[in-house]
Amino acid sequence: xxxxxxFVVCALGxxxxxxxxxxxxxxxxATFALLxxxxxxxxxLLLLGLSYLGVLVVLMMVMEMMVMVVFMIMYMMNPAGLxxxxxxxxxxxxxxxxxVTFAVLAAGVLLVPxxxxxxxxxxxxxxxxxxxxxxxxxxxxxxVGMVLFATMVASVVLSTPRGRxxxxxxxxxxxxxxxxxxxxxxx
Amino acid sequence: xxxxxxxxxxxxxxxxLVGVLAYAAAAGSALLHARAAGTAPVAALAVPARESAxxxxxxxxxxxxxxxxxxxxxxxxxxxAAALAALVVPLGSTAxxxxxxxxxxxxxxxxxxxxxxxxxxxxxxxxxxxxGGYRFLIQGLSYELPHMFALITAxxxxxxxxxxxxxxxxEGVWFAVLMPAAFAVYLVSALAMAFWGPxxxxxxxxxxxxASAEPTGVDxxxxxxxxxxxxxxxxxxxxPLFLGGGAGPILPAxxxxxxxxxxxxxxxxxxxxxxxxxxMDRFTExxxxxxxxxxxxxxxxxxxxxxxx
Amino acid sequence: MTLEAFLLLAAALFSVGLFGALSQQSVxxxxxxxxxxxxxxxxxxxxxxFFVSPxxxxxxxxxxxxxxxxxxxxxxxxxxxxxxxxxxxxxxxxAADDLGDRxxxxxxxxxxxxxxDRERDR
Numbered sequence: 013x014x015x016x017x018x019f020v021v022c023a024l025g026x027x028x029x030x031x032x033x034x035x036x037x038x039x040x041x042a043t044f045a046l047l048x049x050x051x052x053x054x055x056x057l058l059l060l061g062l063s064y065l066g067v068l069v070v071l072m073m074v075m076e077m078m079v080m081v082v083f084m085i086m087y088m089m090n091p092a093g094l095x096x097x098x099x100x101x102x103x104x105x106x107x108x109x110x111x112v113t114f115a116v117l118a119a120g121v122l123l124v125p126x127x128x129x130x131x132x133x134x135x136x137x138x139x140x141x142x143x144x145x146x147x148x149x150x151x152x153x154x155x156v157g158m159v160l161f162a163t164m165v166a167s168v169v170l171s172t173p174r175g176r177x178x179x180x181x182x183x184x185x186x187x188x189x190x191x192x193x194x195x196x197x198x199x
Numbered sequence: 200x201x202x203x204x205x206x207x208x209x210x211x212x213x214x215x216l217v218g219v220l221a222y223a224a225a226a227g228s229a230l231l232h233a234r235a236a237g238t239a240p241v242a243a244l245a246v247p248a249r250e251s252a253x254x255x256x257x258x259x260x261x262x263x264x265x266x267x268x269x270x271x272x273x274x275x276x277x278x279x280a281a282a283l284a285a286l287v288v289p290l291g292s293t294a295x296x297x298x299x300x301x302x303x304x305x306x307x308x309x310x311x312x313x314x315x316x317x318x319x320x321x322x323x324x325x326x327x328x329x330x331g332g333y334r335f336l337i338q339g340l341s342y343e344l345p346h347m348f349a350l351i352t353a354x355x356x357x358x359x360x361x362x363x364x365x366x367x368x369x370e371g372v373w374f375a376v377l378m379p380a381a382f383a384v385y386l387v388s389a390l391a392m393a394f395w396g397p398x399x400x401x402x403x404x405x406x407x408x409x410a411s412a413e414p415t416g417v418d419x420x421x422x423x424x425x426x427x428x429x430x431x432x433x434x435x436x437x438x439p440l441f442l443g444g445g446a447g448p449i450l451p452a453x454x455x456x457x458x459x460x461x462x463x464x465x466x467x468x469x470x471x472x473x474x475x476x477x478x479m480d481r482f483t484e485x486x487x488x489x490x491x492x493x494x495x496x497x498x499x500x501x502x503x504x505x506x507x508x
Numbered sequence: 509m510t511l512e513a514f515l516l517l518a519a520a521l522f523s524v525g526l527f528g529a530l531s532q533q534s535v536x537x538x539x540x541x542x543x544x545x546x547x548x549x550x551x552x553x554x555x556x557x558f559f560v561s562p563x564x565x566x567x568x569x570x571x572x573x574x575x576x577x578x579x580x581x582x583x584x585x586x587x588x589x590x591x592x593x594x595x596x597x598x599x600x601x602x603a604a605d606d607l608g609d610r611x612x613x614x615x616x617x618x619x620x621x622x623x624x625d626r627e628r629d630r
Contacts, residue, residue, distance in 0.1 A: 023513070023516075026517065030520075030525070040318075056554070068307075071306055080586075110526045113523050118519050152569055163580045196485040197485060
């Protein structure tokens with residue numbers, strides 16, 4: 013019973029704060045509304061006994077939103093929402109598409125005969141996950157690692173305007189790089 | 200053998216203990232200040248109490264254009280984050296909640312401090328606060344990865360994310376001996392997390408107080424208390440992770456836990472007074488070029504040890 | 509708590525995110541919509557693991573993949589935003605639809621504007 017109450021509160025909270033993301037004017041508030049939505053959505057995971065994944069979602073989303081808020085404020089013209097302004101296109105169409113999508117998904121959820129449950133949850137789901145990604149599902153882990161590495165390289169390459177010629181000169185002969193900020197390891 | 204406490208640790212006891220440790224940290228800091236300034240050191244012990252009383256009666260400052268909701272949220276979040284992180288810290292061998300993913304929980308809760316400091320800086324509608332908030336974000340991005348690897352290394356040595364298991368795995372040899380680099384990285388990141396000592400740039404004097412420039416009265420009291428609570432909690436977490444928890448002769452386990460926590464906390468407070476503030480542009484490179492490879496190597500060494508055992 | 513309740517929550521999060529991703533003009537707000545959609549996927553995968561096949565780890569692995577997708581989406585998304593902002597001073601998706609039908613016409617129009625600017629400068 014208590015679990016049901018917690019679930020309902022968190023589900024409503026997650027959807028409401030998700031809606032708030034696109035309603036509030038202030039970008040800081042939008043980011044923290046999104047964070048609230050993620051935190052509310054992590055609670056159902058915890059209710060399912062997925063303690064590791066639930067806490068991981070909390071940990072990652074807090075860090076991710078703190079990075080996001082920097083970019084939100086950097087790239088929006090009206091970060092604090094002091095002058096209410098609308099930056100949307102085709103709002104009616106988007107609303108219709110979203111409503112239809114929800115209707116179709118909800119109909120599917122309610123109409124599809126879901127298969128009966130096979131087996132029972134393991135004592136420690138974290139161990140189950142760990143053994144899966146280090147055993148039969150290792151390909152997933154390897155791919156995730158590769159993708160994350162590619163992401164790091166790609167995002168640095170895309171976002172830095174300076175290459176090695178800027179740092180080490182046209183013939184790459186400069187003994188120490190010419191960086192705007194010198195850094196802390198004595199270069 | 201670690202003795203189990205008869206009664207489980209209650210939430211209230213834990214909060215009182217964190218409060219006492221936080222007060223001790225503040226008093227210790229005031230004591231070091233008084234000694235450096237040449238005034239009576241004994242009188243410094245009451246400085247935090249007097250400061251709290253002064254802040255309680257001080258009038259709250261209001262700032263035009265402040266985002267009051269986010270500002271108050273940021274202030275309140277800091278002590279709440281410290282208290283939530285403290286839930287998994289065992290006293291002796293009992294914690295309020297010895298979660299199966301205790302290490303991840305601790306990490307997730309202390310990251311809330313990022314939110315708290317940034318919100319404090321943003322909400323106040325003050326340039327000093329905003330710069331302070333951004334400084335804490337870059338500081339967080341510099342210390343967090345080495346910090347995570349230090350936590351993971353301790354979990355790796357025990358083969359479990361449960362804090363109780365990590366304590367149990369240190370019956371033979373403390374992890375501070377087995378993985379000294381991880382311990383050192385943990386202490387550095389503990390200072391950075393509580394923006395204390397060399398890492399106080401987010402609330403630095405060059406920014407007129409940074410993220411703490413605008414809060415006054417009760418808000419400031421909550422902010423300062425939250426910061427000392429965070430410092431106390433990260434110091435307390437070093438004990439089960441690296442210093443064998445409540446292991447020790449004669450005295451009961453809870454006393455050893457408290458004693459070791461007080462030692463680590465004292466060390467952190469002392470470092471805070473001895474080392475000058477580190478500039479963020481310098482520390483970022485140190486974090487990524489020195490601390491991160493160091494903690495990765497440490498994790499590698501420990502995993503080889505675990506395999507060989 | 510039933511599977512249907514969890515899946516309805518997931519569907520609601522997904523739809524809200526879809527609305528945001530379709531309607532917002534700012535690149536960062538579009539990414540917030542995408543994140544909300546992936547959040548729905550996470551909830552659905554966790555629920556399907558618990559209510560359908562808890563003995564197999566597939567649902568949990570899917571949650572892990574969705575979390576990774578979220579991180580990758582954000583990192584690359586902001587990198588692309590930064591690159592395009594540096595190169596062309598654009599932070600709205602409408603201005604960056606070079607691959608769309610209107611993109612070409614816009615590019616020509618922009619070229620004409622630049623010509624005129626140069627004329628004026630001379």
